[in-house]
Amino acid sequence: MKRAEDIEKSFNEAYEAYSDAIFRFCFFKISDKEKAFDLAQETFVRLWNYLRTGDKEVDNVRAFLYKIARNLIIDEYRKKSTFSLDALREGGFDVRMDGHKDIEFEVDAREAIDAMYTLDELYREVALLRFVEGLPPKDIAESLSLTENVVSVRLNRAVKKLRIILKVEDETQ
Amino acid sequence: MKHNKANKKRENVLTEKLKLLRGVSMNEKEKDRMSSFLSHYVELHPVLGEQERVIKARKETYSALSATFHRFMPAFAVFVFFIWGGVALAGTALPGGPLYGVKTASENIRESFSFNAEWKARFEARRVNRRLNEAHQLLERGDVSEKSIEELARELQTSLEDLDASLETLRADGEHLLAFEIEKASRSSINVYNDVFVNMSETSEHVGRFLTQIARKFSLASNHFASGTLGSSLALESEGGEDDQMSTMSLLTEEEGVDRALTEESSDTLRTLQSSEVQMMTVDTNEKSESETLDAGSALDLETLRLYASVRISETKGEVENARRLDERLRAAFLLRLEEARLLYEDAVSAEESQDESGARSLFLESLGIVENVRPLLRMGTSRPSELFISSILKRLENKESIEDSSILLDEEVRGVRKSSEEELDASREPSKGENRNADAEDSEQDVEDEVILEGVLPELPSEIEL
Secondary structure, three states: OOOHHHHHHHHHHHHHHHHHHHHHHHHHHHOOHHHHHHHHHHHHHHHHHHHOOOOOOOOOHHHHHHHHHHHHHHHHHHHOOOOOHHHHHHHOOOOOOOOOOOHHHHHHHHHHHHHHHHOOHHHHHHHHHHHHOOOOHHHHHHHOOOOHHHHHHHHHHHHHHHHHHOOHHHHHO | OHHHHHHHHHHHHHHHHHHHHHHOOOOHHHHHHHHHHHHHHHHHOOOOOHHHHHHHHHHHHHHHHHHHHHHHHHHHHHHHHHHHHHHHHHOOOOOOOOOHHHHHHHHHHHHHOOOOHHHHHHHHHHHHHHHHHHHHHHHHHOOOOHHHHHHHHHHHHHHHHHHHHHHHHHHHOOOHHHHHHHHHHHHHHHHHHHHHHHHHHHHOHHHHHHHHHHHHHOOOOOHHHOOOHHHHHHHHHHHOOOOOHHHHHHHHHHHHHHHHHHHOOOOOHHHHHHHHHHHHHHHHOOOOOHHHHHHHHHHHHHHHHHHHHHHHHHHHHOOHHHHHHHHHHHHHHHHHHHHHHHHHHHHHHHHHHOOOHHHHHHHHHHHHHHHHHHHHHHHHOOOHHHHHHHHHHHHHHOOOOOHHHHHHHHHHHHHHHHHHHHHHHHHHHOHHHHHHHHHHHHHHOOOOOOOOOOOOOOOOOOOOOOO
16 A cells, blocks of 8 residues: 555646646637636546545556546536537637747647647547647557547548648648 | 658648647646645545545445446336236236236245244145135136146145145254144144035035046145045045046046036036936946945045935935945945044054154144044035934034044944944835934944954043144
8 A cells, every 4th residue: 555645746746747738638628718727627636536545556647637537528518518619719718828929929829729629529639639748649549548549540530630721731842 | 751751741740830739728827726726635635544445435335336226216116016016916816817926926935035944834834725715716706727727736736745844844843833733723724625615516516627627637645635525536536547447437427427517508516416426336337346445445535425426316316226335335435534543543652652752643633634524524414324324423523622532432433333334224124214223323332342343442642632
């Protein structure tokens, strides 16, 4: 059995490392910043409740967190069936620029967000985890409870669509 | 190669563009808020100790079970309602009915929950009673089909076997008195129904048919019915075969007779019995030996019923010789039965002397059973040539409450019957002297001591066996 200090330490590490990623994941899934915040917070509460029993080990905390978040989002979907992108745009969202204060960057970021939202949700979540969070297909499969094959197929389709939307073909020629 | 390079480049550009999305994150204020909330939460919900962990695990298990229960609750409620309703409806089902299987199945379930030997024995006794009650109800309704008889016979046999087994268990546990009480109660119940069936058989052709048919289905001659009407049929069936062709043939001819009578709507009981008896007597004209007649004595009671009927029919027809011959057979059968009771009693005394208490009780009980079962048949005796015989026996048997009395009486009875039998034979040749027979028979008790087959006075029974 792990000591209480060790459990707290591993929880804090997980929070520091993945709180933003989980928030982002929730945000792109649910299109509501406040709701995304609540869901991300609840995800960590669930993680703590799981760890505090002291007799349970988590091999891949990151994948585990995505699983919790995804289940919470599914519950949220059941409560409210659709989320509108228009509502998101109207409400606005605060993107932290990490020092990139220039307008060009903000325009590009907004374009990427729009491109992301044009994808079907199935492709959006794998694209987010692969290209934004940098997870390998294997971890994506574990996080989303899918097979690696399914993840690869979805990624492939997502890439094709994103290339067109973001005009990657033109830029590379 | 070039194509792959271009692809890689495109993917890098795409990744670079999408990496911008990392900028979507919580601002400092939100981060502080979440961090503060989680710290507080962790403080309020610290890592569990050993004891708390056990409690939590229990709660989780309970909660999971509770959730499952609530989930299946409606289906379970409907299921219980139908089962309960089915069993309740089946409570009054009769053999051959659609719900009778449910009734017996629910009894079997109840039986399987009878862990106490006494409880089980009492339950089995009640079950036998139920089967007899069902037979009574079937007969009253006149609803006697092949299917219902088969089902009833099967269940009755099972119930009797189970009762025997449970009584054996009780005795093995040393509860001889208790087993004795239960068996006695069960016997008296069987006797009551026996009387009812006998009386019914006089008024309804259905009953006669029923008794004959159930005898065919019931392959085992149970001790409980050994001397009862049903038992007679059973014994007749099981002990018949090649050794007792006459009995079997009688049974067959009676059934045929009854069947024929049933096809004629205008037929009544007398005609039914008449037709069967005429055929039976045709068989008799083949002159079966006296020993054969006596061999059939184990199946006395049904045979006796037939003989009563035959005597009456013969008298009605004015066949004096036939009536006399049949009456003789009747008396021989009674004598045989009483002798059997006496021999059993002697065996019981021997067992008592050799310290075999349970064996002795069982033999006493068997002896008493024969006497008790002969009683109702004696009461039925209304044929003129048998009147003296019956009245002399009844005089002795009535108002006697103990085995001891009955058994001693048996000894005297046999002598009396022997004597009266001989006088009857003489009297039948001179019908005008019939009025004085009673007095003659009573006086003759002192005179025939040297002639009786069953000698000696029966020893006294142990005092604890009181009925």
